[in-house]
Amino acid sequence: MPSQPNKLAAAEYAYRSIRSDIVSGALAEGERLTEERLSRVLGLSRTPVRDAIRRLTHEGFIVRQSGYTTRVARFPEDEMKQAFDIRQMLESYACERAAMLATDEEVALITQYSEEIASLTPPKNEDEYARITEANEAFHRTIAQAARSPRLSALMTMAFDVGMVVRTYRRYSEEELIRSAGHHREIADAIRAKSPEWAGSAMRTHIRAAQTAAGKAQDDAKDEPASK
Known part of the structure; x- marks a missing residue:
């Protein structure tokens, strides 16, 4: 605490x-x-x-x-799948728009957050987990802001389950955390290059990888009581 x-x-x-x-x-x-x-x-x-x-x-x-x-809150398996499916659609589109519309300041912030995540990965203690979590939330929030679409932002706010994202993220393996950090860097590179196709593709890959890791974490959590 x-x-x-x-x-x-x-x-x-x-x-x-x-x-x-x-x-x-x-x-x-x-x-x-x-x-x-x-x-x-x-x-x-x-x-x-x-x-x-x-x-x-x-x-x-x-x-x-x-x-x-x-x-x-509990996170039923089907609810988690729906959440990630919706995230993929909305955030990929937001990322494409950000690649076209982000200001230099926003690009610098997105890059800064991606580098902070990379520098703390894998986290060695609770403080570093907390800092990665905050940087991750700021990274995705800045991309949504850079998309310049109030309608899209409203949809993302309704669909984005912060609790689910944070709790599953804490169960990632070291390999999954390193992969996720690499995705953040690639997304930042794509936005900085002003390439909407690359940015959207990188975000889709990132979210699909996150969904796979979250599903594995959920399965592991189900097995924990039986193993004790």
């Missing part, structure tokens, strides 16, 4: 702490969450915890059920 800097707002601290526990598996899929227990564990009032839960629900890490019950 991250330490609590003095300048970090309580709601942001609660968000990062709960998110970290979900991603690491400290809070298991389907586990019931209560504001009272989380407030006690975090040493915070219920208001910032409630704000954090609302944000994590929007991002897909948490689901609300009937009777105000709140649980850590």
